Amino acid sequence: MLTKAELARQTGLAHPTVTNITRRLIERGLLRTAGMQRGGRGQPATRLVINAEGAHAIGINVDRDHITMVLADFAGTVKARLDQDVAFALPEQVRGFYRRNLDRLLAMAGVAAEAITGIGLALPDGLGVVDLPGMPGDYAQWSATNLEGLFAEPLGSPIFIENDAAAAAIGEMQFGRGQREQSFFYVLISYGLGGGLVVGGQHDRGADGRSGEIGFMTVPSDTGAMVPLQSVVSIAGLNKRLAAAGRPPFAHGEAISADPVQQRIHDDWIEECARALVQPLVAVNLLINPGVVLVGGRLPMPLLERLTQRTNLLLRSGGRDAPAIAPVMPAALAEDASAVGAALLSFDDLALAGEAG
DSSP states (O other): OBOHHHHHHHOOOOHHHHHHHHHHHHHHEEEEEEEEEEESSSSSSEEEOOOGOOEEEEEEEEOOOOOEEEEETTOOOEEEEEEEOTTTHHHHHHHHHHHHHHHHHHHHHHHGGEEEEEEEEEEETTEEEEEOOOOOOOGGGGOOOOHHHOOOOOOOEEEEEEEEEHHHHHHHHHSGGGGSSSEEEEEEESSSSSEEEEETTTEEEOOTOTTGGGSSEEEOOTTTTTTEGGTTSSHHHHHHHHHHTTOOOTTTTTTOOHHHHHHHHHHHHHHHHHHHHHHHHHHHHHHHHSSSOOOOOOSOHHHHHHHHHHHHHHHHTTTTSSSOOOOEEEETTTTTTTHHHHHHHHHHHHHHHSSSS
């Protein structure tokens, strides 16, 4: 519950801009007035609250090991969620998953199709180009796929597309720790590894829309050869260790195994990841000076917490000469951050429509 003056301070927008945006949102039923705030100088200020039921959107996250679909309300609350673990799903498989499950998702959320304001899609850049372990030859068709066409029917809603790590950072910025931290770097551990940069409460895409590509930074491997960071810090990197020990690949949603061999694999992988992250994160701190580094992805929270704790410990020595080292913490929207962030893209469009004019 905020006043327009408080919104202007938090967003950095000029007061007239905030007034115009909030007026439009009230007219569209996306904000409600909630009494007056008294006690300060001048006239009492009107308090505003989000009308969560004023709009709904669908967010879809496509990656090399899964498809996730959520339905979120205007407050960012996930009202329904469906996902499927599938290795290197092709475009038609993704289209089929969406169409088969759309009615079910709407029914689970209790939301009519007409209430959907947009569909957001979050997926890695270069999905059909970047060669990660297990990628089949026909996966390259993603590079020539009309992404909007996959989801154009049956709703006909506007479609918004964003990089998965950027979408995760946007979701965290609006409904996670970003409500307290105006500048942060988001590390997304998925089948690959990505990053998102938020500065002054705004997501910064960079000159070519490719900011935050931490996964392409190189680090020394066990053999001394330089390898991309995402070959280590990723689900693909974990799966490589599991396969070498004759264990099945990582499966989202499964409880952490009590198998001592698998536990040792997790321990060794976390140690390798933490060590590999030190110098890239020192560079992030030196170049960007974030308030916090947030780590999210599909890892179970116990593994994510152990990874961030170990990384913090190693950064104390590895970054001791840096002027400032931000703490590394699990993201608040860790698990479905990309899908939730994708859903929020249409809400941004609702809020800012007309500002350009």
